[in-house]
Amino acid sequence: MKNAQKASIDGCSGFYWSLCCPFFSEQGWSVIGIDSSPPENAPLSNLAAYHCLQLPDPKLNNILQENPPQVCIHCAGRASVGLSVSDPVADFYANTVLTFELLNRLHMYAPDCRFIFLSSAAVYGNPESLPVRETQTVAPISPYGFHKLMCEQLCLEFTKIYGLSTASLRIFSAYGPGLRRQVLWDICQKAITQSSLLLQGTGQESRDFIHALDIARALSVVVESAPMEGEIYNLGTGREVTIYELATMVLESLEQKCQMQFDGVVPTGNPLNWQADISKLKSIGFTPTVELERGVKTFVNWCRAELVGV
CATH class of the missing domain: 3.90.25 (UDP-galactose 4-epimerase; domain 1)
Incomplete structure (x- = not known):
């Protein structure tokens, strides 16, 4: 990237960031990690600072005021279709409510921060045709998919009403070392x-598998090149x-x-x-690099x- 970015990443101890944090650190990012896990489970070697918080925590207000990030990448929350079906209340609070809280805190305490939401292809349910484009009708078939769709709408709300810069990435089937589900x-x-x-x-049944390192690369492209006007991008490989x-x-x-x-x-x-049409993300500079056969090995x-x- 041309200039170093100060980024806040919530959920930094989860699967995505076991591979993504090193990537951003190598790219010259100054990364502030936020997670509920104890410090020994966090990728501390790739973080400029780590805050052990159970979001939404009032302490986040001070963190944002004292050291406002230029970018906030939101990947905390539940990520299980099955658990969302058996416990939709917990999924709603961990995904939809938490996303609203973060957007509102940024609006109040760090209004210049750009917000990237990690959404899911679950919003499409069973697509009407493949490959699926962002313009196709969304029809979730799980509470998880509905709640992710609500989060996307919240991002658009805070862009349209409060001028917050946001973008959502609909991740298809993510994988990589560290994922135990x-x-x-x-x-x-x-x-x-x-x-x-x-x-x-x-x-x-079919999926479009995207490696965690390519997710990191896509996030870097969005930060550098996307208009951040509440728009949505598919994130897969197209295969x-x-x-x-x-x-x-x-x-x-x-x-x-x-x-x-x-x-x-x-x-x-x-x-x-599932199969993603990723032409929109490609148009701003993203190309997946991890071949599935190599990633599976x-x-x-x-x-x-x-x-x-x-």
Whole structure:
């Protein structure tokens, strides 16, 4: 980046930032981390400062006033479709209410700060056509998707009414070392620890997988080049991959044969097929760089080390 940025990142101890914080540090960012995790679980070596807070915390007001960031990247909150279905109240407060609180604090105490919201392709539900564009009708099929859509609307509200600079990124299927949930982890841990591989669905469900490092690169592009007028960007690779194909990649990376079966059951709230049209994000300078095959091999090696120590 041309100039160093002072960035506030809430949720900095989560999966995204296990890989993203080093990226931003290497790019010359001065990163202020905010999370509820104790300091020993935070990426302190890549942070200029760390604040252990359970947001929304009144202490955030002082932090913003005393050391106002130029950019706030909001990635805290719940990220589970299943948990949103079983406990929609907790999901609403951890996602929608928290996003409103952060936007309102920035409006009051750091109005020049640019706000980037990490949204989700869950807002599309089952898209009417693929690849899905930002202009397509949104039709969430989970509380998580509805709450993310509400957050996008809050960003637009604070841009239109209060002049806050905001942008939302609809992330498709994120993955990378450190992620101990979702389909890639499920496939890997079963393939490594069991003699057979029983997975949900039919195997023909599809996703568009985006590596955490490419998420970091996309955020950097948005900060540097986006108009930040409440607009929305799809963040994926544009490549549709079935779960059967993904599982095959994992088994090939493990160099093992394993009987693969699918139970035919698609959990409530899970869409059938995803593929992103990323032309809008490409138009401001983003190009994904991590090929899925290479990313899966890296993830498999990390997963094997986590589960069996080799």
